Amino acid sequence: SGALFFAAVDLGASSGRVMVGTAGPGTLRLREAHRFPNRPVRVGGTLYWDVLALYRGVLDGLRAAGRLLPGPGRLASVGIDSWAVDHGLLDASGTLLGNPVHYRDGRTAGAAERAAAVMPAEELYAATGLQHQPFNTLHQLLAARGTPVLAAARHLLLIPDLIAYWLTGEMGTELTNASTTQLVDPRTGDWSRPVAEAFGVDLSLFPPLRRPGDPAGELSAEVLRECGLTGPVPVTAVGSHDTASAVAAVPAQGRGDGRFAYVATGTWSLAGVELDAPVLTEASRAANFTNELGVDGTVRHLRNVMGLWPLQECLRAWESGAGGRGPRLETLLRRAAKAPPLRSVVDAGDPGFLAPGRMPERVAEACRRTGQPVPRDPAETVRCVLDSLALAHRRAVADARRLSDREVAVVHLVGGGARNELLCRLTADACGLPVVAGPAEAAALGNVLVQARAAGALHGGLAGLRSLVRSTQPLRHHGPMGDRDAWRRAEAAVCG
Ligand code: ADP
Numbered sequence: 450s451g452a453l454f455f456a457a458v459d460l461g462a463s464s465g466r467v468m469v470g471t472a473g474p475g476t477l478r479l480r481e482a483h484r485f486p487n488r489p490v491r492v493g494g495t496l497y498w499d500v501l502a503l504y505r506g507v508l509d510g511l512r513a514a515g516r517l518l519p520g521p522g523r524l525a526s527v528g529i530d531s532w533a534v535d536h537g538l539l540d541a542s543g544t545l546l547g548n549p550v551h552y553r554d555g556r557t558a559g560a561a562e563r564a565a566a567v568m569p570a571e572e573l574y575a576a577t578g579l580q581h582q583p584f585n586t587l588h589q590l591l592a593a594r595g596t597p598v599l600a601a602a603r604h605l606l607l608i609p610d611l612i613a614y615w616l617t618g619e620m621g622t623e624l625t626n627a628s629t630t631q632l633v634d635p636r637t638g639d640w641s642r643p644v645a646e647a648f649g650v651d652l653s654l655f656p657p658l659r660r661p662g663d664p665a666g667e668l669s670a671e672v673l674r675e676c677g678l679t680g681p682v683p684v685t686a687v688g689s690h691d692t693a694s695a696v697a698a699v700p701a702q703g704r705g706d707g708r709f710a711y712v713a714t715g716t717w718s719l720a721g722v723e724l725d726a727p728v729l730t731e732a733s734r735a736a737n738f739t740n741e742l743g744v745d746g747t748v749r750h751l752r753n754v755m756g757l758w759p760l761q762e763c764l765r766a767w768e769s770g771a772g773g774r775g776p777r778l779e780t781l782l783r784r785a786a787k788a789p790p791l792r793s794v795v796d797a798g799d800p801g802f803l804a805p806g807r808m809p810e811r812v813a814e815a816c817r818r819t820g821q822p823v824p825r826d827p828a829e830t831v832r833c834v835l836d837s838l839a840l841a842h843r844r845a846v847a848d849a850r851r852l853s854d855r856e857v858a859v860v861h862l863v864g865g866g867a868r869n870e871l872l873c874r875l876t877a878d879a880c881g882l883p884v885v886a887g888p889a890e891a892a893a894l895g896n897v898l899v900q901a902r903a904a905g906a907l908h909g910g911l912a913g914l915r916s917l918v919r920s921t922q923p924l925r926h927h928g929p930m931g932d933r934d935a936w937r938r939a940e941a942a943v944c945g
């Protein structure tokens with residue numbers, strides 16, 4: 450038949466994958482072609498992404514995607530999304546200058562103070578609407594100031610744009626991801642020149658902006674050959690910020706006016722609401738809510754919550770402690786479900802959890818410091834982490850309602866965390882709201898949906914794309930249960 454096949458490259462902080470999607474009226478299917486781990490590397494005191502290993506994963510994935518096509522089929526297009534804020538610097542010839550630095554690297558320590566010396570935090574927020582995170586691209590550029598690499602740089606490419614450049618030879622800056630640099634004005638969707646000027650950032654480093662749905666070149670002859678693909682294969686700009694793509698595929702009714710909140714849970718939990726315009730109030734700044742740009746001119750008003758990162762790091766610690774034979778996630782989650790609820794909770798927003806390493810000890814230390822019982826085994830540690838995460842979801846959803854003056858009747862939980870039934874149940878209980886869990890591969894689906902619409906296989910706005918997700922993807926429903934007062938008490942304990 451005339452079905453079109455789209456490849457979605459989705460790079461998460463914990464793994465990368467290439468998925469093949471088919472989309473048309475009434476149809477939306479996704480198959481995993483290839484998944485590969487994303488393992489950062491520390492060299493000489495700096496934490497880097499292994500970007501060539503990721504690129505190799507992308508090439509392997511495109512080759513595998515080609516093999517999933519029926520007969521002598523051709524990919525209709527490729528779209529790329531990844532985590533935000535990070536970037537590569539390139540010289541005038543387009544050669545990458547060093548490995549992209551990981552947003553968890555310590556070079557941005559003291560970023561808030563350094564930035565405040567240039568521009569008051571209130572003014573920076575009014576101009577960019579962005580939460581303060583030490584790793585915002587703006588802070589990374591300040592930390593890199595005076596380095597030979599930055600001096601030699603003639604181009605700055607955000608990670609998905611860097612992958613797209615290597616695949617096509619064409620440079621661009623996709624807008625949703627650009628909005629996480631803290632150099633974009635969310636009201637205009639264009640660069641904030643006053644901010645760039647004040648901080649001495651040369652905006653000519655960034656290639657021209659493009660929007661989700663815009664053409665972004667074609668796979669080069671070299672890439673086609675290497676991946677055994679038949680050309681031409683266009684690359685299409687998608688919501689290249691993974692969270693933009695994930696929220697585009699939330700199976701909600703309508704756009705942000707549909708009384709829903711979302712929690713996109715993977716390495717991070719991004720919890721908030723969708724709006725048509727940014728909220729730039731002082732209250733929003735004080736609550737460290739961000740305004741990131743989404744697909745079709747939407748704004749994500751949300752808070753970054755630490756997400757499943759502490760769990761990932763605990764697993765890594767237990768695994769290396771046991772010579773690679775640590776407890777399995779499924780087993781731990783089963784035991785954690787039976788562990789005593791809300792025995793101790795930590796502040797999942799604490800920047801003290803940002804860096805890698807020693808996570809079980811750090812969780813225990815946080816419990817001890819706040820006068821709570823210390824988890825006695827891995828299952829109790831997992832329970833503490835998930836209770837704490839659910840509590841942070843509760844606070845973020847409540848704050849989003851208050852700050853944006855929105856009704857919220859349902860919480861959509863998407864991303865890898867949707868596979869964690871305990872987390873979904875705890876989130877429903879903590880929020881006191883029904884949770885609809887899934888899809889787990891929301892970012893890849895959002896990526897495919899935008900490509901399919903650009904190719905003419907789908908039509909209409911976000912509401913239509915979302916209803917296609919709702920009617921085609923398996924979802925789980927969790928009604929709120931349990932002891933409401935217990936969550937209120939836990940919140941008081943964490944918030945002081
Ligand atoms: P990212 O895109 O940030 O790399 P993902 O959205 O892929 O993150 O989510 C990864 C997380 O999903 C893992 O850290 C894990 O906690 C969770 N997860 C994945 N598979 C399962 C599973 N089968 N059961 C429970 N949780 C899972």
Ligand code: LRH
Binds near residue numbers: 461692717
């Ligand atoms: C999630 C994410 C999030 C950003 C963080 C750096 O993958 O893109 O939206 O804040 O990574």
